[in-house]
Amino acid sequence: YYLGACMLVILATQFSVDAVSRFFSIDSTVLSAFKSLFLLAGLVQGLILPLMVFASSLEAAGRFDQVYLTNVACLALRVIAIIYVLRAGGGLFAVGATTILSQLLAYTIQVPLAIRAQRGLTLHPKWIRKTVLWDMLRYGSISVGVGIAEKMKAYIYPIVIARFLTPVAVTFFAALPMKILAFPSEGIGSMTEIINPLSSQLDARNDFAKLRDLIQMSVQSAFLILAPLAAFLFVFGRELLALWVGPQYSSAYPLLVLLTLGIGTAATQCCVQSMLFGIEKHKQLVWYRLGEGLSITVLGSAALRIAGLEGFALVIAVTLLVTSLVLVPRHLCRILNLPLRRYLLQGCVKPCVLAFPMAAALIALRYFLMVNAWPAVLFAALVGGLVYALTLLFVSLFDSYRPFRLLKPDVLQVLEQKIWSPPDSKFRSMVNALRSEVSQTD
Template structure:
């Protein structure tokens, strides 16, 4: 299977995975909110944010394992790949033990923050179950990079689709039969274990020479991993803070019920971002190859191509969410959650800018220059926290969203391109010029559609949303394909499209 076809196959299945997740959440989120209530769903959201902090224990090791395993495969050195994997496994077992220890402490500490005595035991168990579940996932991170380097994206995606459907089915059944939030936690635990075992089978199939032995671990490999992972760890801290600090600010200054309202807007933005990321976020191994070969021209051209692809997708998806988001939230969750719309719009602006220039992040990882990304991320998170704490007191939920969006927008749009382009020896003007054409050719039809709908259409139900969103997507996608790319870039895109008839559309 060629690299282009493998990437296309991976992109399609990863997008399908995200689509299934969105459809499942479309039904499950209102179901859980209505069955559990705003209070318990808000607590479940906060516990999830707290549990996500456990991923910081990874210390950036997964990205280091991915890079060095990919490098070993590129050099066809199976022994080195096994050395890295087994070294990482020992490190991850120690990390898992530490997480279990911390989870026990956190479960008891959680009682201090709960007022109602009956809730204390439930929250304590939630924190403990989720913490142990995450701890048991860590040893499997030693295999990070195996499936990706072998381009088994589609197998991983299909596994996740199956686990999503299984988890949703079990959750619906147990909650419908009177079980509470603890059932959701137990189901999450069980499906995670099944997913881990299936991932192991995929990696073993992709890398038959995979061996597990403490004798294969080496100090040299651990030194390489820790040196690379240091800045990746900083990026991971920034990622977790960026994605979870808002929930704590809202819960602390407003209420647990307000977290639910904020989470609706945030969740929609997350779904769109995940959907887009699954489609194109697969280029670190490709960029790493170009960098290892010293082929800067190819690295630059592919970086600009992927940036334009990301920008076209971000404008279409983001524009659609702005146009139809208010009607969707009202129909999906009910009119009482209309305040989630502006939270969604504000967060969406920053996230779409971040997605559009994410190829720069991939290039930085490939070139071992990810310290630049780490420093920018930490500055962003610092401003995020400060602004959110200030704005929430005056603007409520909108203030928290603005505190998140403003630093992300400014740093990703102006600061990251300046430093990243310098690091990979690419003129920054080439980067900005590559973005100009997609912005122009997509924003014009989007603006026309927006104003036409405002004047001539009344969108109230799912049928209306699907119909108009489909028309909008077709118009904008056709315009983008025809006008947003150069002739040479269109030639590259045609290589990914099966069938002669479809190639003529590009």
């Protein structure tokens, strides 16, 4: 199945290279290098499709350590190789080929690891079954469609900007706020990979109560990470850009705020998509992802002409907020018989409210602290992190009071049980003594 998809990708690349070159009006001086790089990218992306099966097998075997280790090692190797190529005077094709081939290397290394992790795994043609192939066509075609739609959404930003503005605008948009958001969004998204197999097991047992608890706590965990990061970027994002790339680029701060709202929120909802795949209710995802891409392309192009990059970022933020907080969660909530209002309040609003004290502390700190060097930024981050940690601890300690109990996310209760067990631990005794003392004072 994936070998067939590989051939389709390679053929599509071969037939579209001239049209893509004309679409972007590639200069004749780099036209040959661009075409060669485009063909190489299509070849590598096609080969990655069947190799992804082995990476998924590693994840199914629970060997996430090997998956992440190979990815990190190949990423480090990519950085070293690109630096070497640049110092050696490599051109467009050399740098691009180094980047693309390093991605292929990670998937190639994972093939023998997957074969070793899955005992008895064989690629002999005698094990090919028509029924399995039909199931792959039925299930995999939807999955591939969702993947293609997500890739289109991810890569549509530079295409639209380059079409209507300049390559400098692409760099301004994609290399500044997008790169800052890459770390939290990819990190939050990777947390949800375990949701797929776990939700599949729960669905096989028809345990919808556990599925509801799982999705609620997964979304809460994601927002508990995103909320403090977003608060810090909202308050000190301008200073962060000025220190990173220079004061002249601090004007990208409005883009950073808008994209944090859209892309950050979308990252927290990756668990919803993973669960839909796990319980095989992901057919409508194709239309949601295609709708995102069309909205960003059509409305974003119009906004780009009228309001520039800020208008384009606003369209992206609104589109992702609508699909991530309304359309896709509503689809899952109907399946799980979970009210959407409860899902949003418990999973999204509670963790964000807990970040308010940190945001207030950062705003106050901004008026008293001159943030013009990296040590000042790190100090502000430490202060904000300390306030946030104390807020979570305070809510956990005094959850016997109704206001704090209403604000306490369920995932904190689970962490509390894990950290404070067994019940006779010294820390638990100290907490109980503190609670009783406060109650007597009241």
